[in-house]
Amino acid sequence: MLRQIKLFLCAVQFLTRLPAPSFADFQADWITRSARYFPLVGILVGALSAGVLLAAGQLWSGALPALLALAAGVLITGGFHEDGLADTADGLGGGQTPERRLEIMKDSRVGTYGVLALGLALAIKVAALATLPLTTAALALVAAHGAGRTAAVAAMVMQRHVSDPSSAKYKPAPEGVRPSELLIAAVLGLWPLAFLGASGLVGAAVGVSLAAPLAWAARRLIGGYTGDVLGGVEQVFELGVLMGVSAMAVAR
Template sequence: MSSLLLMIQFMTRYPIPVQIDFTVDRFVQGMKWMPIVGFLVGLPAAVLLYLCFPYFGGEVSTFLALIVLITVTGGLHLDGMGDSADGLFCYRSKERVLEIMRDSTLGTNGVVAVVLTILLKFITLKNIPLAGSVTALLCAPVLGRMAITWHTTVASYAREQSGMGSFTDRVGLPQALTATVCSLLLTSIVFYFTGMSLVSAIWSLVILHGIAIALAVGFAFYLQHRIGGITGDTIGATIELSEMTSFLFFLLAWDFLV
């Protein structure tokens, strides 16, 4: 339980009134519960969208839901998306890329990446029927957090200094597999309550998890070649990329799933 609470404290802005020491063992064990953290991130946004939709319509309700989605995480993963874009699109040496990614100042590439990320989420969600957009808001954050367990499993930490690497390099296949099972269970429950047929649910589970894992692993392999490994910023970027692809899936497939 302490490892789960630690990850909620670390990855969200939920006020957990418990002092938990941030240790390597707790971090590693907490990674397998990341899909639960993702569900807690998406839940308030999905509830708000559902409650506001009859009164404000799709566009305003979707906008408000995205504000909640960002607020719950404090924009932590969007910051990782922006920093990753600044570094990876500068086409400099590994050392310079890592230096740029560590800089707290957001550059042009980072701003563009953040804006496009939010814009794509808004456009996809507002064009999905209400039941589908609520389902997407519940499932996408779960899949994004599951994806980072694979992202950290298949690649080493890029920086030579001790820090986040002493935590992420300990994450391995047991945590990734457990997180995947946890994600499958959570998304299956969501699909059940949306009334999705068994065949549609199975296909959706396979496709969504397959895409999220492939994206996380592929991105990690690219980073291993480009800058020698992953960073905290690329972990955040992986979450955002996975959420966007999940939203796109629901946009393209929802009419065929129900």
């Protein structure tokens, strides 16, 4: 049990800016083993963002509560996944060879593709949340964050890591996640979708329809995944959940 708590706290350290203790006996393999808890960390981030949404919704209406909630999520994670989405868009959209695409992803500068991808993704999330009743929007945020991290863990299991670990932006990079750990991640990360009923299923379906093509494009263009690709997969799956839930609400 103590080891599992340490792995969860490693996941918190890796994915967020939230305070977490350091461990004298830390081992690099813990980051990979902690991937099973990435969705649980996502639910934590989603819950904190949802809290901001609910509080802001008592003062304002329209898009402002959604925008503040997303801003809170970015502050909590340090834009960790958003950075991955922007770099993935730049790399896959701008490079002509696998080597050049990987080189672009490692560049700290953001190009046109990255700016457009990040700006549009955030704008669509705000618009989707603004169409929902406040409590439904809060639950959708929690579900989207958990499901998005589950999708990233799935990409780690289903594809190979293609970055040079020595030159990765985030060290140690998680690599070698086991199918059994993906199962744990799915159990921990997907349960909030059930509270959305049919809307949750539609949201998950839309998330898969967005994340799967991105993962396939990364496999075709660079041979697998990088940390940036995982961030991109997480973001578009999160986006898909919010769009699906919003579509169901509008249809009613």
